Amino acid sequence: MNNLTDIKQLSRSDILALFKKADEIKGMSNSERHTLLQHRSVFTVFFENSTRTSASFQLAAQRLGTHVVSLNMAKSSTQKGESMRDTLLTLAAMQPDGLIIRHHDDGFCNLASIWLKKHNIAIINAGDGCNQHPTQGLLDLYTLYQHKDTGPLNIAIIGDIKHSRVASSLIDGLEIMSNNDIRLFGPTELMPNPRNAVRIAESMQDALDDADVVVMLRIQKERLPHNLNIDFDNWHEHYGLNENTLRYCKPDAIVMHPGPMNRGVEIIDAVADGPQSVILEQVTNGVIIRQAVLSYCLA
Template sequence: MSELNEAPASIQLTSSGQLKHFLTVEGLSRELLTEILDTADSFVDMSAQQVKKVPLLRGKTVVNLFFEASTRTLSTFELAAKRLSADVLNLNISTSSTSKGETLKDTLMTLRAMHSDMFVVRHSSSGAAHFIAQHVTPDVAVINAGDGRHAHPTQAMLDMLTIRQHKGDFANLKIAIVGDILHSRVARSQIHALKILGAGEIRVIAPKTLLPSHIEAMGVKVFQEMSAGLRDVDVVMMLRLQKERMQTALLPSEAEFYKLYGLTNDKLAYAKADAVVMHPGPINRGVEIESAVADGPRSLIMNQVTNGIAVRMAVMSMAMSGQLTDIQKQPELI
């Protein structure tokens, strides 16, 4: 599948402005992102309850359509759907008919004939989730679980929830995103979400070879040295070094990258004393971050995992609710 042009953000919303699909945070309002965070907050404590289910998606079928390998994202989406009481189908693409030559559109037609209600899509091509959203029936919701270098909106929102829980209002925060910015769909979504939520200052720290051209146009400050970039920041968001997306040698070595950009306690000392550390995972210890930091008292990495379930529950329930509301307003389509 080739790289695809991004569909307009309006495809994500119902006629009344509710969430219909969740493909990207770009173009969404602060009010809607805040509603996602507030809804997720209501689900956070569910893991501590004796009964960990609510009936919001009872009778609905959620298909996890993963064309890329994943453990954390797939498992949290599956758990989120099950906690919403949905039936869940995990489609193993490596053994499915797409590996035998069937097109993505044909696969969607087959799944549509099974009366699926929601597709959670992860794909190596940017725009894949938009493509699918444009080819499903009006009663099917599509959630983007990561597409190429483009977007990973639920990861961004679980990061926003984690920041809000520990730092409160975004307006006074200085936030640094460190590492492989060039290949990171997470970084793009984080930057968009932080801007929409009114973050005080967004910094990116990386070598030139791992920075997209014209990154400043996204409203960030660019640094190529950790000492300057981390100075007085409130939140340090590390990124995975995505070697599988690098088509040429962009770094001398992992050891050199770690020396210059790996987060150690010595480098973390440049940040504020109460600064917190985040990482979307999976972690490459000794490449992006040292174990003493990843497992240390300022690390929120496990909080991110817990919040991932809550955010995905929020997005899935809101999208399905929006779909139903939109269809009810159009009785001629029923």
């Protein structure tokens, strides 16, 4: 079994191999696909709310022939005082092949892999705090490279980047793929610590100028400290993508968003539903990439 708790575990060749596997799975018939992980079993263990990731993993596993048990952790024994460690050890004792875990604490999936080291169980990170969301990073890269070359691209990421595990995994993935022009823009308080591969833009135009790809992010209000002096009511005026700001990008630029979208805040309808948007393609690719990841971790 293989764990996937952090996209930085993967090399460029690993990522390309996962993309190749995704393409292979996409080309299979339903009956062929359904035999790939037949007789395997996984638990989805989500301590945080989810729509896309939860449903996407469930569908991905079921389409590979995997038996899926989806646990409602809001009604689990953790509500009776059981520790997270004991909960996971209890699930491991049932001998599933994998645990797909989402948790609000940074690094929780790495901790889970340590707790369950003696068990032959794959740990797949479905999002941990502000830290990592490796399958989202992979599906974003997969979508991006379906439209653009795998060489260096101008990538703009706009919004609350500091608290976004999506942005963290995508930036890590872009670095692994040797992309060397990543521009970030948003309020200063919502920018991450400096790193070699990224540049903090001075304005929306500076971020979007000649961009091949623009990734819009929602405000992670559930993770923000309460004392931030940010004008959220006028967010779109300063950090929103609309038909005017989109013109700063290249004419063939693609628009991405991991969802859920706050229309009229970080993005307007005309752009979200427009010809340059690949947002729904990201959702479709999420199921395919997660099938490839499950094959990598469970086969």
